[in-house]
Amino acid sequence: MSLLEVAGVSVSFDGFKAINNLSFEIGEAELRAIIGPNGAGKTTFMDIVTGKTRPDEGQVLWGETSTSLLRLSESQIARAGVGRKFQRPTVFEDQSVEDNLLLALKKNRSPFGVLAFKKSTDDADAITKLADEIGLGDQLTRKAGELSHGQKQWLEIGMLLAQDPQLLLVDEPAAGMTLAEREHTTDILKKAAGTRAVVVVEHDMEFVRRLDCKVTVLHEGSVLAEGSLDHVTQNQDVIDVYLGR
């Protein structure tokens, strides 16, 4: 069953079709990589799913009930279970790793959670579990600002996981990371995709290979090819517009 269905979606900016009759589906607990040349529409696709950009045509359907996301505001979409990780990490640098995770957990529950900054036993357990999941179990008391770039990215992924999204959209997670950091990021994303859908937009083909998942290639706002990485990288159209450049 699909969790997200994008059907016949188009959007133009000043007459230029950034997304052109785009259709594809994401399953409930799957890891999907989206690749494609610059300007292919990858960011615009994420903007549409999260409600930041409204398409001119088409449908974006969500969950078992096929709810139209186009009728929901950005915050309603986030509450419905769509999380988004932008390229640059946005953690609270002056707060500890633990407090960053706590803030993210509290945010999930009430708009005043950030004010009532108190940790319950359940929170402590959840923080330990999240920190282990992102490999920062031994960094809980460190200030987020002292972490490496990679660790900050993992912390932000942990903060998004604290919201328990059903779909996590991740924009170029490998950018600026060392090889070891990229490998650890692969592990985090693969594990996260065991219980939710994770969609990764990425240019780094080695990273995509390590994700070992279905790949959707976008070009000029449409799906050019879809399948395993080996399948799409042998596609002549993909070679012509993306890989061969």
Ligand SMILES: Nc1ncnc2c1ncn2[C@@H]1O[C@H](COP(=O)(O)OP(=O)(O)OP(=O)(O)O)[C@@H](O)[C@H]1O
């Ligand atoms: N708000 C906007 N106004 C005008 N044009 C836009 C806007 N947003 C995107 N575009 C254009 O739409 C096209 C698709 O852009 P998009 O950022 O979605 O591509 P992308 O696949 O994410 O590219 P990259 O790999 O470079 O991030 C580009 O030509 C871009 O210039």
